[in-house]
Amino acid sequence: MFIQTEATPNPATLKFVPGQAVMGELSPADFPNAESASASPLATALFAIENVAGVFLGSDFISITKSEGEEWQHLKPALLAAIMDHFVAGRPVMNAGATTAAAASDSSQDPTVSAIIELIDTRIRPAVAQDGGDIVFHDFQDGIVSLQMRGACAGCPSSTATLKQGIENLLKHYIPEVQEVRAVI
Secondary structure, three states: OOOEEEEOOOOOEEEEEOOOOOOOOOOOEEEOOHHHHHHOHHHHHHHOOOOEEEEEEOOOOEEEEEOOOOOHHHHHHHHHHHHHHHHHOOOOOOOOOOOOOOOEOOOOOOHHHHHHHHHHHHHHHHHHHOOOEEEEEEEEEOOEEEEEEEEOOOOOOOHHHHHHHHHHHHHHHHOOOOOEEEEEO
């Protein structure tokens, strides 16, 4: 098994690509701390490595965020070994019966919300996934779209620029009702 690593725009996060499905068709799973990782044997194993601060499981990649002050050159070999051991042993990524958060909230069939979610799912999320992250629709009220940034996007120095210059401009272009885009935690 060969695992590729890719830098992300967030210097605290690396993207690991094991060359096979991670979450596959399931919704991505975000584990911002070790306590939240109990639903995933893979995330639990990664958090067992000192200085792992966050784990995000995408369709075919794993984004890992390190603690501040830790160097990738010291952390990366242990992470590669843990990922390889997990997949070679054939362990499940998620525990049986575990669920992940839905990618988008209930739109209540509002056509504007449906259009926003469709643009996010078809144009924005695939682009953001290339950088090891994810963006999830949270809400649309009074012209303001609220999005949650996950994986490499959470805490990324360039996420505000991506949100305002990229996503906001795209949504405003296609959906005139959108006036602003904001990140939620």
